Structure formats: structure tokens, C-alpha cells
Amino acid sequence: MSPRSTRWCPTPEQLMILQELYRRGLRNPNASQIQNITAHLSFYGKIQGKSVFYWFQNHKARDRQKLRKKLAKELHQQQLLQQHPHQPTPSAFHQYFNCYSTHRFYAQDKLDEWYKFIQGSGACGEALEGMVKQIRRRADDLPKDQCLIRSYGHDSMMIVDDVGPTFPCCRNRNLETLELFPLRSPTLKDQEATAV
Amino acid sequence: MSPRSTRWCPTPEQLMILQELYRRGLRNPNASQIQNITAHLSFYGKIQGKSVFYWFQNHKARDRQKLRKKLAKELHQQQLLQQHPHQPTPSAFHQYFNCYSTHRFYAQDKLDEWYKFIQGSGACGEALEGMVKQIRRRADDLPKDQCLIRSYGHDSMMIVDDVGPTFPCCRNRNLETLELFPLRSPTLKDQEATAV
DNA sequence: GCAAATTAATGATTTATTCAAG
DNA sequence: CTTGAATAAATCATTAATTTGC
Numbered sequence: 001m002s003p004r005s006t007r008w009c010p011t012p013e014q015l016m017i018l019q020e021l022y023r024r025g026l027r028n029p030n031a032s033q034i035q036n037i038t039a040h041l042s043f044y045g046k047i048q049g050k051s052v053f054y055w056f057q058n059h060k061a062r063d064r065q066k067l068r069k070k071l072a073k074e075l076h077q078q079q080l081l082q083q084h085p086h087q088p089t090p091s092a093f094h095q096y097f098n099c100y101s102t103h104r105f106y107a108q109d110k111l112d113e114w115y116k117f118i119q120g121s122g123a124c125g126e127a128l129e130g131m132v133k134q135i136r137r138r139a140d141d142l143p144k145d146q147c148l149i150r151s152y153g154h155d156s157m158m159i160v161d162d163v164g165p166t167f168p169c170c171r172n173r174n175l176e177t178l179e180l181f182p183l184r185s186p187t188l189k190d191q192e193a194t195a196v
Numbered sequence: 197m198s199p200r201s202t203r204w205c206p207t208p209e210q211l212m213i214l215q216e217l218y219r220r221g222l223r224n225p226n227a228s229q230i231q232n233i234t235a236h237l238s239f240y241g242k243i244q245g246k247s248v249f250y251w252f253q254n255h256k257a258r259d260r261q262k263l264r265k266k267l268a269k270e271l272h273q274q275q276l277l278q279q280h281p282h283q284p285t286p287s288a289f290h291q292y293f294n295c296y297s298t299h300r301f302y303a304q305d306k307l308d309e310w311y312k313f314i315q316g317s318g319a320c321g322e323a324l325e326g327m328v329k330q331i332r333r334r335a336d337d338l339p340k341d342q343c344l345i346r347s348y349g350h351d352s353m354m355i356v357d358d359v360g361p362t363f364p365c366c367r368n369r370n371l372e373t374l375e376l377f378p379l380r381s382p383t384l385k386d387q388e389a390t391a392v
Numbered sequence: 393g394c395a396a397a398t399t400a401a402t403g404a405t406t407t408a409t410t411c412a413a414g
Numbered sequence: 415c416t417t418g419a420a421t422a423a424a425t426c427a428t429t430a431a432t433t434t435g436c
Contacts, residue, residue, distance in 0.1 A: 203404075255402095
């Protein structure tokens with residue numbers, strides 16, 4: 001690890017300003033514009049002109065990329081619908097399972113549901129294979145009666161509940177056992193974050 | 197439709213335990229930690245793992261948010277005192293705009309007034325930024341010739357309604373000009389305005 | 393005092409960003 | 415550069431708390 005980061009770390013204010021400028025349509029600031037913006041932003045924290053330049057480059061690129069992906073996906077969805085109007089499609093599965101990531105808690109029966117869904121989809125692209133593998137991997141090292149897995153997607157979900165009965169041992173414990181919880185000491189990242 | 201509550205309502209004991217864990221530095225409990233905590237907490241009342249997960253997410257986020265706001269306010273206050281010793285401060289604006297427990301109806305010219313005030317305050321705290329965002333968002337889908345803005349309490353939320361020809365003063369005004377108000381300072385505004 | 397109206401707080405969800413591995 | 419995993423931010427929704435008008 002390098003002792004000092006050489007990389008620009010935008011403050012919330014700086015980010016807000018940049019985003020606002022972008023939102024209003026600024027895409028390719030010229031030299032003097034960059035200078036001006038940099039001057040303003042430096043009020044909120046150390047910053048160089050190149051950072052402003054890079055920020056707009058990156059932001060624009062990623063914006064476009066996102067848009068392209070979205071359109072491609074929609075198009076693909078439509079095509080699939082036309083071809084196999086009543087079968088679960090890979091992209092449907094993708095939407096269902098893999099849109100974006102969040103920590104969620106799912107019970108075993110939800111897992112089974114997913115397997116069925118994958119099977120029913122009749123699809124076996126690489127993406128689905130990977131997903132199946134992931135599910136299996138996760139499921140394998142989970143307890144039988146309740147599981148905690150990482151999952152994705154929009155759908156409403158089954159949550160592991162009633163942990164009580166499954167842990168009779170805890171019933172008689174008192175608060176002292178809390179001492180046993182492995183308390184993570186704040187990481188550097190956390191400290192930075194709270195120090196902002 | 198379930199008539200009963202679906203949302204976890206922490207008991208005082210549960211809350212105390214969670215807060216204590218947080219105080220000791222626990223921020224992102226992993227799966228097994230969550231399971232453990234849930235088991236313990238279920239001794240004091242019904243609770244699901246996801247609630248523990250969410251609690252830490254929310255608590256951490258709101259903790260940071262509070263801290264950020266405080267720091268930003270202090271910093272901003274200082275800056276204002278140094279730069280514009282006799283200009284309206286954020287708290288003055290807050291008083292002006294955010295009187296408790298009133299809802300008032302404002303016409304377009306009032307909106308303009310607010311923009312000017314915000315502008316004049318030279319302020320750029322989160323609260324003001326949020327307000328500008330709100331105003332803009334609402335204003336965007338308003339009819340061109342009339343508007344009605346309703347403001348609620350501390351949180352500076354504004355809701356815009358269409359109320360028919362009640363405010364003749366607004367009839368000929370046009371919201372587009374709102375977009376042109378400078379975000380932070382005249383120079384910035386000029387830049388992006390030309391860039392659009 | 394009380395009940396309706398309204399605000400504030402916070403649980404729950406979704407979306408965006410960061411970060412690192414391949 | 416792409417992708418998956420982790421986290422943070424933004425937002426939605428419900429409940430608790432507060433205020434207000436009678």
C-alpha cells in the first residue's frame with residue numbers, strides 16, 4: 001500500500017457540483033471551463049484540473065455504456081418474447097435473479113424455486129450456467145434448515161425467519177454472551193468514511 | 197392484504213443490544229453474525245435476520261449523514277462568516293423557509309424569490325441543495341403559466357399542485373428561467389449555460 | 393383533553409457507486 | 415475493460431410523536 005494516495009477523492013460537494021453540471025448538459029468542458037470549475041471545486045478540497053477532465057470523460061462514457069446496455073437488453077427481451085412467447089427466457093431469469101446486487105436473505109424453498117425456474121427456462125447459456133453454479137456453491141455450505149445466501153433481483157422474497165426455534169441453545173443465554181460476538185474493529189475505510 | 201403490521205418494531209431491549217454492538221464498532225455484520233444476533237434478540241421479541249441487517253445499514257448510514265450535515269454546516273457557517281459577513285446565513289434561510297407546522301401556498305414569484313434568496317445566501321449545504329433539487333424537480337412538470345407550491349415543515353419538502361386560475365400573478369411567468377439560475381456562483385452558471 | 397392533521401423517525405427496498413479479481 | 419461482490423446512497427412506506435383546533 002502506498003502511504004499516500006495520489007488519487008483524487010471527490011468530496012460530496014465537489015461531486016454534487018459536477019453531477020449538476022453534467023445533468024444540465026455539460027459534457028466536454030474546454031480548457032478555460034475546466035480551469036474555472038477546478039477553481040470552484042478547490043474551494044471544497046484539493047483538486048487538479050485533470051481530475052475534472054477525467055471525471056467528465058469517465059462519467060460520459062459510463063453513462064453511454066449504461067444506456068447501451070439498457071437498450072440492448074430491452075431489445076433482446078422483445079425478441080425473445082416474440083420467439084418464445086410463453087417460455088421463461090434467459091433474460092427473464094436474468095431480470096429475476098441478477099439485475100443488481102443486494103444482500104438478501106433467502107430460505108431454502110426460494111432456492112428450489114430458482115432451480116425450477118432455471119430448468120423451466122430451458123436455457124443454458126453461459127450466464128445461466130454460472131448462476132446455477134453460484135447457487136449450488138452457496139447452498140452447499142449452508143445449514144440445512146435455514147440458509148443465508150446472496151441473491152439478486154427485483155422479486156419479493158422469502159426471508160429466513162423465526163430463528164428462535166433453531167437455536168434453542170440461545171434461549172437460556174443472557175446478554176453476557178454478547179461478549180462473544182466478534183466485533184470487528186473499524187477498518188480504515190470506515191474511519192475515513194466517518195471522518196468525512 | 198394483511199391488516200396487521202408487517203414491519204418490525206424493536207423492543208427497548210433489542211434496541212439497546214443493537215446500539216451497544218454498534219457502539220463497540222460493529223458495522224457490517226456478516227451472515228453468521230447476523231444469525232447469532234438475531235437468535236439473541238429473538239429472546240426479547242419476534243425478529244428476523246433481515247431486520248438486523250437493515251438496522252445496521254440504516255443506522256450506519258444515518259449516523260454518517262448526521263455527522264456530514266453537522267460538519268458541513270459548521271464549515272459553511274465559518275466560510276460564510278469569513279467571506280460574506282453580512283449575508284443571509286443558512287439558518288436565516290431555514291427560519292425563513294421552514295417554519296414549523298405550517299403549510300403555505302406560494303406562487304411563481306415566490307419561487308423566484310426563494311431562488312434569489314438561496315443564491316444570495318451563497319450557501320451550498322446539503323439542505324439547500326436538496327431544496328433546490330426539489331424545487332427544480334417539481335417545477336419541471338408544472339404547467340407553464342401557474343403553479344402552487346406547498347411547503348411542509350422542517351424537511352423543506354415542497355409539493356406542487358395545479359389549482360386552476362387562482363393566481364393571476366403567475367399567469368405569464370414561465371418556469372424555464374428557473375433552470376438558468378446559477379448553481380453556485382455566477383461564473384459557474386455562465387459556463388454551463390453556454391455549454392448546454 | 394381529545395381527535396384529526398401533520399411532522400419526524402425509522403424500517404424496508406431499490407438504485408448507484410466503489411472496489412478488486414480475472 | 416468487464417464483471418461480480420460489497421457497500422453506500424436514495425427512496426419508499428409505515429409507525430411514533432407532535433401539534434392544532436375544537
